[in-house]
Amino acid sequence: MIPNQYKITTSNVNVDYGNKRALHDINLQIEEKEVTALIGPSGCGKSTFIRCLNRMNDLIEGCKVEGKIMIDEVDINSPDTDIVELRARIGMVFQKPNPFPKSIYDNVAYGPRIHGLAKSNEDLDNIVTKSLKRAGLWNEVEDRLDASGLSLSGGQQQRLCIARAIAVNPDILLMDEPCSALDPIATAVIEELINELKERYTIVIVTHSMQQAARLSEKTAYFHLGKMIEYDITSNIFTNPKHEMTEAYISGRIG
Amino acid sequence: MLTIYLIILLGLSFVSYFYGKRLIRRRVYEQKISQHSRDSYHGLYLSLYLIIPSIILTLIWLASSPNIIDSLLKSKIKNSLPDLSLGEINILKSKVISAYDGILPVDSEQMEIFVGFYNSANIISTNFIIIISALVSVSFFLFALNRIRVRFNARSKVENILKFSMILASCVAIITTIGIVLSLIIETIEFFKIIKITDFLFGLQWSPQIALREDQVAGEGLFGAIPIFIGTILITLIAMFIAVPIGLLSAIYLSEYSKPKIRAIAKPMLEVLAGIPTVVYGFFAALTVAPFLRNSGASVGLSLSSESALAAGLVMGIMIIPLISSLSDDVINAVPQSLREGSAALGSTQSETVKLVILPAALPGIVSAILLALSRAIGETMIVVMAAGVAANLTFNPFESVTAVTVQIVVLLIGDQEFDSAKTLAAFALGFTLFIITLLLNVLSIYIVRKYREQYD
Structure with missing residues (x-):
């Protein structure tokens, strides 16, 4: 096999919901420690695609994924893949902040606890502190770690979810429209955070905001009706799109 | 006209x-x-x-x-x-x-x-x-x-x-x-004019047979409610021991693990259990379960009476399984899918998700389902009458015959009676006490649900 410099490679990925095909032949290579943005109108399949990468579609009844998805040159859909281990390596942040109805501390400690990452209580404290600091939430919550995660504001909840995801030490972060439920100020904080996080993690972000994709990402893929229309360096996509549909979308004529 | x-x-x-x-x-x-x-x-x-x-x-x-x-x-x-x-x-x-x-x-x-x-x-x-x-x-x-x-x-x-x-x-x-x-309340007050309230609440002997007419020979009448409340508690506890684990586990299976097809069949079938008249459960308990328990007890050297708290409690537990499983299933289904996804994305297994996220989030609803089932068990009469007996023994031994509050109310009100005798009025006192207990349980369950409800909304 030819060595592959890409972190994630998908070849001919098709996804069906029952009889309805949601994704057609997606071929995409995602580089390590870069931000890759997926844009496109609602229902174009970008969320479906990102959920293929950590096999979240397994949770959906009647959803069938075909094709090959290689992460670090391992086929994640092969029967040998341990799904628990896979998901531990890939953090995910969802559209709506979904902290557990537990304390802030327990939210972040959830992953390390189930994976046995901490040897002692001090260890766990360190992981929680480090994750909250990386997620830029530490200063706001350090004196109330026992408060419920749901007592935080929307933007803080989303950063808590990011802290929860990075507490298990993943190397990939999947973000499914992480800012769509947030106001512009909270969005700016999260974007700043993503810029810092990309030094450590490979980030795939689904977004509705083209400005966000332009600000954050190195590469951008444009999806339309379940097909990947164009995939290129972000500046190329926004200044010099090759495909007319991409141009129509980014100039606001469709979508 | x-x-x-x-x-x-x-x-x-x-x-x-x-x-x-x-x-x-x-x-x-x-x-x-x-x-x-x-x-x-x-x-x-x-x-x-x-x-x-x-x-x-x-x-x-x-x-x-x-x-x-x-x-x-x-x-x-x-x-x-x-x-x-x-x-x-x-x-x-x-x-x-x-x-x-x-x-x-x-x-x-x-x-x-x-x-x-x-x-x-x-x-x-x-x-x-x-x-x-x-x-x-x-x-x-x-x-x-x-x-x-x-x-x-x-x-x-x-x-x-x-x-x-x-x-x-x-x-x-x-x-x-x-x-x-x-x-x-009024009849209970009448009763406490005849029998002292302390004798009723703390008395250890229950034998309410008193003479209604002057020519009848009967005892003085003892109205200590402890033995029959102990009977109720004993039977209810046995029932809850059966119903809570089985009901809860089947609810978790139905809502988290089963395929929609299985769920579509299994859930209505469980709910059919709730539609069986309690008198049918009663004779099932008396004619099938009690003899079976007595025989199997005898074969391992335990002596069970033919009417036992165990038989009544077992069957009552089966009766309230659908109540617990059906209500808990609804509550578990109401836990947002986003929490399941969040937990799965962190790499937890399904049982970890259930144990660490779903159950804590659904706990208030589950507790109120259990309390509702508890009130139902406390108020149940038919099964106890048929399977546990009417003798007011003060015992915690589940192999012996005991009686329950509801059963005693029935016994007190059958046959010859005078409306102002202590025997008849005792039924009201028992009913009132039972009402207070179930009321408290219901209030508790409402309180728990209110207190924790907004947690994940």
Whole structure:
């Protein structure tokens, strides 16, 4: 096999919901420690695609994924893949902040606890502190770690979810429209955070905001009706799109 | 007579609906301005005004007239036979009413007079109410008819009437409950005038058989409620030990693990269990489970009585499984899918997700489901009567025969009884205590649900 410099490679990925095909032949290579943005109108399949990468579609009844998805040159859909281990390596942040109805501390400690990452209580404290600091939430919550995660504001909840995801030490972060439920100020904080996080993690972000994709990402893929229309360096996509549909979308004529 | 009148009233109100509609149509046609409310509101306005006041009046009369006529009859008897005691008057009064209903023969001239009096009083009262109610109907109808105009706001009037009738309907349930509780309280106070409250609450012996007539031979009557409450608690605990784990596990299976097809079959089947009459559970417990337990107990050297708390508790547990599983299943389903996804994305297995995220989030609902099942178990009678017995043993041994509060209430109220004897009143005291206990459980469950509900909304 030819060595592959890409972190994630998908070849001919098709996804069906029952009889309805949601994704057609997606071929995409995602580089390590870069931000890759997926844009496109609602229902174009970008969320479906990102959920293929950590096999979240397994949770959906009647959803069938075909094709090959290689992460670090391992086929994640092969029967040998341990799904628990896979998901531990890939953090995910969802559209709506979904902290557990537990304390802030327990939210972040959830992953390390189930994976046995901490040897002692001090260890766990360190992981929680480090994750909250990386997620830029530490200063706001350090004196109330026992408060419920749901007592935080929307933007803080989303950063808590990011802290929860990075507490298990993943190397990939999947973000499914992480800012769509947030106001512009909270969005700016999260974007700043993503810029810092990309030094450590490979980030795939689904977004509705083209400005966000332009600000954050190195590469951008444009999806339309379940097909990947164009995939290129972000500046190329926004200044010099090759495909007319991409141009129509980014100039606001469709979508 | 009254029935015919009510049918006519109903027919008239039906007709007046259409009359109201036609009336407003004609007015609109004549005056050529747009109407305020639609035709049907004018029709409803007219017909509701015709029927509702007189229906309310008739209901009040139906509730109060028997008492009035009774006391009229009593004073008539008293006047013509001044020598009779109060009890004798009451007996004679009952005889007259039975004779009027044709159950007893009219055997004396005097009886004939009384029956005649009772009969005419009834007729007068019926005629009276029909005339009054008809007058009320007509005047309300004319009032309403007079107000129908093109710009008249019939819509909001009808809405108000409907709102009022809904308030009335909910009042019926509330007032009935208050009435039941009040009667329980009053009789319980009567009971505590005879038996000391401390003897009842802390007494260790329950043998309520006392002499009703002077020639009967019976005990003094001991009303210590501890043994029967212990019996109830014992049986309920056994039932909960069976029902909570099984119900909860099956709820988790149904909501988290099962495929939709299995769930579509399994859930209704579990709920069928809830539809089996408790008396069927009762004889299942008495005829199948109890002998089986006794035999298998005997084979390992345990002596079980043929009626045991264990048999009753086991079957009662099976009875309340669907209650717990069905309610918990609904609660678990209400936990947002986003929490499941969040947990799965962190790499937890399904059982970790259930244990660490789903159950804590669903806990308030599960607790209230369990408490609801608990109140149901405490109030259950049939199974206990058939499988656990009626002997009030003070024991915590599940292999022995015990009895429950509900069963004792039944026992106290069967057969010969006097309404003012301690034996009969004891039933009310027990009922009241039971009511307090289940009330507290319900309040607790409401409190728990309220306190933790907004956690993940």
